[in-house]
Amino acid sequence: MTRTRILADARRYGVWCTTALLYSLVVMLPVQTSTPTQAVDITKMAFSPGDMTVKPGTKVTWTNRDQIPHTVTSKDKGGVLRSQGLDTGDSYSYTFTNPGDYAYFCTVHPFMMGVVHVRK
């Protein structure tokens, strides 16, 4: 095998790799951007909507529209929802992967409650 031949093979392999990389980007990008999303507003001392049903893989984002701080916190100890204190305009997101009922509340105002049902 001559040196030129090896170089040509290497170049062909490089072109193949680049093509494969571009192809995988084209295939992967729509998958990434198609993550379903849902929004919950925290407004007038309540979660709105306070009850929602989503598919596994859905990213839910809570945004505080009130002038006072709130949290999004699982009712169960060790639950998955554990936001920081959210000031006005702050958001908290969680992507639900497993089916189940996720009850949550606001630690500052425990009467504020909500639930996310994750169903296939």
Ligand SMILES: [Cu+2]
């Ligand atoms: Cu609150």
